Amino acid sequence: METQKRRYLMAKAATEMFKLNPEYLSMDQRQQVELQVERLLQLQRAIINSPEAAGVTVSPEQLSQAWDSCLAQFDCETSFVESLEKQGLDRDGLRSAIYDELLCELVMERVSVDIPPLAIEQARRYYDSHRQEFARDAIWQMSQILITVNNDYPENHRKAVLKRICQVRHLGQRQDFAQLALQYSECPSALERGFLGWCEQSKLFPEIAAVLPTLAVEQLSEPIETELGFHIVRWHQYKPAKNASFEQALPILQQRHDERARKYLQKQWLNRLLAYQ
Incomplete structure (x- = not known):
């Protein structure tokens, strides 16, 4: 064997x-x-x-x-x-x-079952000096239709793209958005019928992030221009920015402590074991 x-x-x-x-x-x-x-x-x-x-x-x-x-x-x-x-x-x-x-x-x-307990005061000091690790940006669950601007192709010049995206938005007033995304969008999300999932506000194009708060849930935006081209977006759910309290962060700190302690105990045991080989 x-x-x-x-x-x-x-x-x-x-x-x-x-x-x-x-x-x-x-x-x-x-x-x-x-x-x-x-x-x-x-x-x-x-x-x-x-x-x-x-x-x-x-x-x-x-x-x-x-x-x-x-x-x-x-x-x-x-x-x-x-x-x-x-x-x-x-x-x-x-x-x-x-x-x-x-x-x-x-x-x-x-060999790593005897993990020492987490020192709460030490955990609190870490939390106080690393609060950014326990903060979450506002997130939007959203979908989009994107038509890109590419001056190498006449049909994708800015003026032509703006006209086309406006026509798609007009269709969106009475037709299924998901089907329109599948048909017209040039974003990879077209394969998911335009669905982007949860998106952090700080990672969105600023032009899109500025428009989202002005929209009602499921409302189609006007065409939004970014460096990629023109977008039509809508949001389905929203979660505001959140800062976890120490009590909320404690399970994460405990898990990190346990993982580090377990690896340390295992490494020490292996070093002793191999020293006698």
């Missing part, structure tokens, strides 16, 4: 490092991936053979869930099997490699 595990880690490392399957790696990339695989194998052996791994097991449910997650990345089981064969893997080999990977994760969780 050692060869199977190595092939699994090779495929995984190649994908994570270069977004390529191993067969497409250059010589230099392959050397980097092989070096990473050796590190991973060394870590896995050390973790699995550590005293802390005693009594730790991967449940059938955990293994099945991880297996299904791998399978879900493919259109069908046939494609999954073909991919395994290309990497020189079989089902038993992959299952064994996944088991060891999950086992290492469980051991790492075990």
Whole structure:
């Protein structure tokens, strides 16, 4: 199974490092991936053979869930099997490699369970000096139709575009906006029938941000000119700017603390473990 595990880690490392399957790696990339695989194998052996791994097991449910997650990345089981064969893997080999990977994760969780509590006063000081991290700009859920100005094409000169966008707005008074966006808009959102989702006010074109507060919900704007061209916009929902209080920010601070502390404990444990290898 050692060869199977190595092939699994090779495929995984190649994908994570270069977004390529191993067969497409250059010589230099392959050397980097092989070096990473050796590190991973060394870590896995050390973790699995550590005293802390005693009594730790991967449940059938955990293994099945991880297996299904791998399978879900493919259109069908046939494609999954073909991919395994290309990497020189079989089902038993992959299952064994996944088991060891999950086992290492469980051991790492075990050695980092004793996280020290978050010091509230320290958290408050951080919050007070980083309030901008816990502030949210006003956001608008909106849609648009955009026709761009491009002087390289006569039909996209400013005057022609303004005439066309005015005609589209007129149609919008009695026709479905979503269908008009699909038909006329040159924004990528046309594929979503003009829907842009939630947009931060500070990231909108200033010309659009200035108009939105003047519109009633679902009301079509007049054509708005920006550096791209002419837009017709409408908004569906609005949420004002918000500054989270310390109490509201505390769960986020707690989560950050836990993540940092967990990584620190795991790193310290691994350093001690590898020092005796």
